[in-house]
Amino acid sequence: PGYDDVQRIFKQKPCCYGQPGNSWAPQAFPSLASWGVGLYLDEAAHVGLNGQPFYYGGLLNIFNTKEGPQLRPNEEWTNIEESKTKFRQFYEQMTSNGGGLVSLYFHPCEFIHSQFWDMNFARGANPPRDQWRTYPLRPPDSRERAFSYFEQLVRYMKSFPQVQFITGPQATRLYADGARGHRFSASELAEIARQVEWEVSFQVRGTYTLSPAEVMTLVTEWMVSQSGADTEVALPFTVYGPSLPSPRLTEPIEVPWSQFERSVHDLHSFIQRHHQIPNAVWLGSKPVAPEVFLVAMAKIASKSANGG
Numbered sequence: 001p002g003y004d005d006v007q008r009i010f011k012q013k014p015c016c017y018g019q020p021g022n023s024w025a026p027q028a029f030p031s032l033a034s035w036g037v038g039l040y041l042d043e044a045a046h047v048g049l050n051g052q053p054f055y056y057g058g059l060l061n062i063f064n065t066k067e068g069p070q071l072r073p074n075e076e077w078t079n080i081e082e083s084k085t086k087f088r089q090f091y092e093q094m095t096s097n098g099g100g101l102v103s104l105y106f107h108p109c110e111f112i113h114s115q116f117w118d119m120n121f122a123r124g125a126n127p128p129r130d131q132w133r134t135y136p137l138r139p140p141d142s143r144e145r146a147f148s149y150f151e152q153l154v155r156y157m158k159s160f161p162q163v164q165f166i167t168g169p170q171a172t173r174l175y176a177d178g179a180r181g182h183r184f185s186a187s188e189l190a191e192i193a194r195q196v197e198w199e200v201s202f203q204v205r206g207t208y209t210l211s212p213a214e215v216m217t218l219v220t221e222w223m224v225s226q227s228g229a230d231t232e233v234a235l236p237f238t239v240y241g242p243s244l245p246s247p248r249l250t251e252p253i254e255v256p257w258s259q260f261e262r263s264v265h266d267l268h269s270f271i272q273r274h275h276q277i278p279n280a281v282w283l284g285s286k287p288v289a290p291e292v293f294l295v296a297m298a299k300i301a302s303k304s305a306n307g308g
Helices: 002-010 028-034 081-098 106-113 139-156 168-174 186-194 214-224 257-274 290-305
Strands: 039-041 054-056 059-062 203-205 208-210 281-283 285-289
Touching: 028 039, 028 059, 028 203, 039 168, 059 168, 081 208, 106 139, 186 203, 186 214, 208 214, 214 257, 214 290, 257 281, 257 290, 285 290
Parallel strands: 039 059
Antiparallel strands: 054 059, 203 208, 281 285
């Protein structure tokens, strides 16, 4: 109903979402993706990646950034000159490094009320309607100072020649996921496999970046497709990571090639059906952490690509 209300009121579909308060949850991402909402836009510390935009759950996330929170007002809204100085520093750093993004938010209630709008329901409270309280207003001079801070900061940012204000859809185009729709050649897949290390992590590769789940999906697909010289593999859907902690590897496990090959096919079937990496990959009756299995697959795939 909320999605429909926004579309009805604003005459266009919502393009981004930000959580209420600190209520971040990964379950929101599949729903947002199914609605065609491609941007998670907010500011908090739940997840992040070096203070930069990143992809999580198939959505572009402008979240947990470094610069925007430093431009927020203090309680009296008297730090406008300090914020201007900081923005100039950010601008100079970003322009010298080829560009960057500053994400800064304000809630409308901040300008006119002295207490945030969730005062009746903060920290899990759910009082009956007759106990609801109205929001106290700021004094007139405080409201004027708040609006002045906002206006001065926006005008100051706009005064820089290379600053551009962008919308949510523009952000998703600017930071488009280069891995989507890409056809990975055999040589690319071999290099992706070679870059897999014991400390499994994401890979940054030219025009695209791959999550560990995407790396595992590609290597699995490549092995199942016989990894020929003319093999091309794509990522047809968003792949989520495991939902539970993985089993620890306490001792080496050796299995015949026939068992390993069956486990690869089982893993491939699981990913295709659930669009997710399993919590464990089974080598017969022995559960193995998916990251451990990925390392083994990657070594075999890269060795095979080299004629081994």
